[in-house]
Amino acid sequence: MIHMLQSLIDNIVVLPFFIALVTGLVGIIWRRPCTSRRLFFSISAAIQMVLAWYLIFLTHKVKILFLPLGAWKAPFGISIAIDVFGSLLIGVTTMLSLFAILYLFATTKKDKENFLLLPLIQFMIAGIVLSFSTGDFFNLFVSFEIFLIASYGLLTLKSDEKSIKNTFPYLGVNVIGGTLFVLGASFIYGMFGTLNFADISAQTSNLSQDPKLILIASYLVLVFGIKAGFFPLFYWLPRSYSCLPPPLAALFAGLLTKVGIYAIIRTLTTIFPLGLVSIYSAIGYLSIFTMVIAIIISLSRTNIREILCYNLISHIGFLMASIAIFSPISLTGGIFYMMHHMVVIASLFLISGLIVQLTKTDVLQNAGNVWKTHGFVGLLFLIQALSLAGLPPFSGFWGKFLILREAIRFDQLSLAIAIVLASILTLLSMIRIWFHVFLKKNESLKIGPSPKGFKRSTTVVSILVLFSLAMGVFSNPFINASNKAMTGLLNKTSYENKVLVYEQTLKMIPVDKNGHSKQSSEKKQVSPIHSHPGQQKTKNGHHKNENYQLKSIPNTVSKKEVLDGTSVH
Amino acid sequence: MLLFSSIIIGIMFTVAIYLILENRLLPVLFGFGLLTHAANLAILTMSKNPIGKVAPIIKSGVTNYVDPLPQALILTAIVIGFGVTAFLVVLIYRLYTASGTTRIVTLFNEEISTK
Numbered sequence: 001m002i003h004m005l006q007s008l009i010d011n012i013v014v015l016p017f018f019i020a021l022v023t024g025l026v027g028i029i030w031r032r033p034c035t036s037r038r039l040f041f042s043i044s045a046a047i048q049m050v051l052a053w054y055l056i057f058l059t060h061k062v063k064i065l066f067l068p069l070g071a072w073k074a075p076f077g078i079s080i081a082i083d084v085f086g087s088l089l090i091g092v093t094t095m096l097s098l099f100a101i102l103y104l105f106a107t108t109k110k111d112k113e114n115f116l117l118l119p120l121i122q123f124m125i126a127g128i129v130l131s132f133s134t135g136d137f138f139n140l141f142v143s144f145e146i147f148l149i150a151s152y153g154l155l156t157l158k159s160d161e162k163s164i165k166n167t168f169p170y171l172g173v174n175v176i177g178g179t180l181f182v183l184g185a186s187f188i189y190g191m192f193g194t195l196n197f198a199d200i201s202a203q204t205s206n207l208s209q210d211p212k213l214i215l216i217a218s219y220l221v222l223v224f225g226i227k228a229g230f231f232p233l234f235y236w237l238p239r240s241y242s243c244l245p246p247p248l249a250a251l252f253a254g255l256l257t258k259v260g261i262y263a264i265i266r267t268l269t270t271i272f273p274l275g276l277v278s279i280y281s282a283i284g285y286l287s288i289f290t291m292v293i294a295i296i297i298s299l300s301r302t303n304i305r306e307i308l309c310y311n312l313i314s315h316i317g318f319l320m321a322s323i324a325i326f327s328p329i330s331l332t333g334g335i336f337y338m339m340h341h342m343v344v345i346a347s348l349f350l351i352s353g354l355i356v357q358l359t360k361t362d363v364l365q366n367a368g369n370v371w372k373t374h375g376f377v378g379l380l381f382l383i384q385a386l387s388l389a390g391l392p393p394f395s396g397f398w399g400k401f402l403i404l405r406e407a408i409r410f411d412q413l414s415l416a417i418a419i420v421l422a423s424i425l426t427l428l429s430m431i432r433i434w435f436h437v438f439l440k441k442n443e444s445l446k447i448g449p450s451p452k453g454f455k456r457s458t459t460v461v462s463i464l465v466l467f468s469l470a471m472g473v474f475s476n477p478f479i480n481a482s483n484k485a486m487t488g489l490l491n492k493t494s495y496e497n498k499v500l501v502y503e504q505t506l507k508m509i510p511v512d513k514n515g516h517s518k519q520s521s522e523k524k525q526v527s528p529i530h531s532h533p534g535q536q537k538t539k540n541g542h543h544k545n546e547n548y549q550l551k552s553i554p555n556t557v558s559k560k561e562v563l564d565g566t567s568v569h
Numbered sequence: 570m571l572l573f574s575s576i577i578i579g580i581m582f583t584v585a586i587y588l589i590l591e592n593r594l595l596p597v598l599f600g601f602g603l604l605t606h607a608a609n610l611a612i613l614t615m616s617k618n619p620i621g622k623v624a625p626i627i628k629s630g631v632t633n634y635v636d637p638l639p640q641a642l643i644l645t646a647i648v649i650g651f652g653v654t655a656f657l658v659v660l661i662y663r664l665y666t667a668s669g670t671t672r673i674v675t676l677f678n679e680e681i682s683t684k
Contacts, residue, residue, distance in 0.1 A: 138642055145649045152656055161667040164660060165676065171660065172589075175601050175653055182608040182646050189639065190615035 012055070013067040013080050016048045016090060017129045024122035031115040038105050041118045045098040048125070052087070052094040059087040060481070063488055064498045066135075074499045075199040081135035081499055085335060085485035089132045089262060092342045096254050097125045099464050100247040103350055106456035107247070107357065114157050121251065124150035128255050132262060135499060137188055137195040137271075140263065141181050144227070148174050151256065154248055155240055163243050170240035173233075177226040184220050191216065197271050198499035201492050208273035217272050218279050221264055228260025229313050230320070231289035238309035246353025249305060253312050254346035258338055261319045265334070268323065269489040284324030284415055291317030291422035298429045304352045304362040304437070307429055311388065312345050314422055321415050322403045328486055333402025335482035340395040340471055344387050347464040351381050354458060355437055357451050364432065368442030374450070377458065378438045380465050385430035387468055390423050395472035398479060574614045581607035594661045594671040601657060605650035609643045616640070 023044040030037055059065055059082060067080045082090070101121065127147025134140050152174075155167040189195055191212065192203050207213050229237045241252050264283075268276065291314050298310030319341070322334025352362060354377050359367045371378045387394035390401075400423060407416040471478050488495070581603055588600030616636040625637035665671050 138645070142645060142649070145653075149649075149652060149656070152653075156660065156663075159663065161664075164663050164667065168660060168664065171653075171657060172597070172601070175657070176589075176604065178649075178653070179604045179608045182605075183611050185642070186608070186612040186615045186639075189612070189642075195642075 010067060012051070012058070013065045013082055013133065014069075016052050016055070016094060017126050017133065019044060019048050019051070020122045020126035020129060024119040024126065027115070027119035027122065033110050033113040033115055035110070037118075038110075041122070042098070042101055042105070044122070045094065045101050045125075048129075049091070049094040049098050052091045052129075055082060055087045056084075056091050056481070059084045059488075060484065064495060066498050075194050075196045078139050079135040079196060079198075079499055080133050081197070081495070082133045083485070083488040083495065084481065085262075085265075085489055086132045088335070088339060088481055088485055089258070089342075090129050092339050093125065093128050093132065093255055095467075096251060096342060096346050097121065099350075099460055100251045100346070102460045103250075103353070103457050104245075104247040106453040106460060107353065116153065117157060120150045120153045120157070121248075123147070124154065124251070124255075128259055131259055135197045137185050137197065137200075141178070141185055144181065144259070145178060147256070147259070148178070151252065154252075155244065166240045166243045169236045173226060173236045177223060180219075180223045180226070184216070184223050187216050187219070196499070197266070198496045200271050201273075202496050202500060204271075204273050205492070206273070208275045213272065214276055214278060217267065217276055218282065220267050221279060221283065224260045224263040224267070225286070226260070227257070228264065228320075229257050229290075229316055231286050231293060231317075234290070234294065234313045234316075237313060238306050241309050241312075242303065242305040246305075246349055246356065250346040250349035250353075253309070253349055254342045257312065257316055258319075258342055261316065261323075261338065264320075265323060265331075265489065268326075269331075270492065270495055274326075274490065274492075280324050280326045283320050284412065287317045287320035287324055288414060288418040289317075290314065290320060291418050292425075295422050295425040295429065299425065299432070302364050304355065304364065304367075304433055305349070307433060308345065308348055308352060311348075311426060311429060314426065315341050315345070315388070317422065318400065318403060318419065321407065321419060322399075324415065325403065325406045325410055325412060327406050327410065328490060330403050330406035331486040331489065332479065332483045333399045333406065335485050336475075336479055337396070337399025337403065339478065339482070340387070340399055340468065343464060343468045343471065344384050344396065347461055347468060348381075348384050348388065350457070350461045350464065351377065351384060354380075354454070354461060357454055357457070358447050359437070359445060364436035366442070366445065367437040368440040368445055369447055371438035373447045376462075378434075380458075380462055381434065381438070383465055383469060385434065386427075387472060389427035389430055391427075393472055395468050395475065395478075397472065398475045402479075570618045570620060571614060574610065578607050578610050578614065581610065592673050594664065594673065594676075597673070598654070598657055598661055602650075602654055605646070605654075609646050609650070612639045612643050612646065 023041065027037070027041065030040075055065065063083065065082045065087075068074060069078045069080060071077075101118070104117075124147045127143045127145075127150060130143035130146065131140055134143055152167060152171055155170060156164055185195060188200065192200050194200060194203070204210075204213060226233050237257070241249055244252060268274075268279065294310045294314035294317065298307045298314065301307045301310060315337075319334050319338055322330045322337065355367065355370060356362050358370055358374060358377070361367055383394065387396040390396040390399075400419065404416055404419050407413075407419060585600045585603035585607055588596045588603065591597060591600070616639040619635050622633045622635045623631055625634045625640075661671070664676065668676055670676060
């Protein structure tokens with residue numbers, strides 16, 4: 001009994017992924033949509049959320065949760081390693097999936113629900129959670145493909161001509177992206193003979209000036225940039241996202257692009273050595289173009305969901321800016337901004353769904369009158385719009401403030417100007433929606449009594465809005481958590497030690513003649529790092545005296561040196 | 570051997586990209602298929618020169634095995650590529666039945682004009 005409990009605790013790392021997968025499979029067998037099936041799916045999503053939040057709690061205690069699948073030691077088997085960063089994103093992901101499912105239940109009738117809809121959502125969540133928790137490059141590719149294939153299914157679920165036409169570019173771009181990803185994995189394997197994050201990190205720790213490394217890192221940034229929707233690569237995004245129903249659009253917008261950004265951050269911090277300055281500056285230029293051009297395009301759109309899509313792309317630029325500055329505080333801001341943006345953009349898409357329920361249109365010209373009849377929806381929209389633009393008491397402000405402050409501190413003025421400009425234009429595009437949908441008087445539009453399920457869906461959205469409001473007003477624990485995530489990302493030695501010098505609970509060492517010799521040489525390589533002094537100096541919860549170990553930053557980046565304990569606020 | 574396979578990979582990528590840029594959907598389908606296979610071949614190439622090595626089945630007294638990991642990776646990649654290609658075939662078929670043409674220009678021009 002105790003043994004079983006112990007193994008359950010060991011395996012809790014894969015449970016959110018596993019539960020989502022099993023739930024999806026059950027949903028494929030149990031096909032007839034009915035109330036109990038919906039109850040099953042929402043309970044499963046709730047369990048995933050609770051587990052993910054428990055994972056956040058655990059990672060705050062032990063920093064990195066590690067599970068070698070099948071008890072194969074780290075460089076050989078697939079390793080699952082969740083650090084604070086991964087656990088925070090898993091927490092937000094599972095929360096958004098729960099709310100999207102609840103919204104979906106409130107707005108669609110049972111007999112109109114496609115039986116594949118809920119399983120596909122669960123598969124997508126499983127893939128996203130796996131990509132946030134994996135410690136292996138090829139496994140990252142597999143999890144990308146899991147959620148991409150599920151997303152193709154979700155996009156074509158209606159199977160009408162328009163959605164199929166819009167899926168085709170999305171599919172094409174992602175197939176090419178996936179191929180490039182496989183190619184990148186093969187390059188990495190050819191160079192380092194391993195695909196394990198920690199192992200690559202241990203081997204590249206003193207190679208930060210190697211041109212081959214810079215080449216492959218920039219290649220990977222390109223590959224993940226296709227997923228994230230960078231400046232030249234974003235044309236597929238608004239096309240496909242804007243034809244989705246609101247809860248699915250919320251999930252796609254909130255989660256899929258962030259996985260790309262997550263992979264970029266993971267690549268540039270955990271996997272490759274810190275201090276690849278040329279790549280940071282390239283990301284900086286791309287982020288300026290992404291921020292400004294996308295938001296200008298959003299001003300030219302006349303459709304609420306397309307405006308939101310371009311806002312989403314523009315705000316990917318903010319996250320890239322935080323990577324481009326690459327100081328501890330800017331990364332903290334970036335991580336905080338990522339969590340904020342997942343919640344806010346998802347709830348804005350849900351609010352756009354509420355508006356469509358009321359006015360039966362999402363074209364700005366035809367909408368209007370909503371403020372008079374449904375003021376509460378206006379209030380929800382206003383809170384999230386101001387949060388997106390980054391006004392002080394709301395959650396968007398803190399992330400933007402930290403990134404902007406670091407941009408000015410490191411004399412990256414063009415970046416700072418772009419951030420401010422994009423924020424102002426975001427506000428403008430939100431005001432356009434506000435004016436057309438809420439304030440404008442439209443004689444030809446009659447808003448009748450609330451449609452069926454409107455009250456329930458509004459409740460779901462308002463809980464999400466409350467969460468985002470709490471992120472802004474009580475920002476301290478969230479900023480502390482992102483700070484801790486950032487410390488975990490930059491403290492590469494502890495990640496390597498945890499994964500490579502892992503003490504196995506089970507005495508099962510794979511017998512492999514080839515591998516055995518490699519294993520012993522690996523130990524030799526790692527052991528000096530293992531006895532690195534000051535490895536466990538970080539104090540819990542006190543983000544002011546964190547001990548950053550930017551051990552492999554070369555002298556050329558002295559201006560980006562370790563911060564001397566300046567406070568976040 | 571490495572040079573030879575890299576030339577083949579290069580040719581495969583070139584042909585795949587040429588096919589993807591075609592105006593009809595069927596060559597695009599073949600292009601995507603070829604593209605994934607080119608990437609798979611690239612992984613296989615990473616297991617270094619196989620001449621003089623034996624298959625990765627453990628026997629006593631033999632030490633020079635072929636690196637088995639790339640083959641395992643390719644197996645996964647092939648399965649995923651197969652799934653995506655199957656989906657693509659159905660998608661293209663639906664596009665064809667819905668609009669009666671597989672020419673990309675006419676397919677997507679119509680959409681722009683109906684907007």
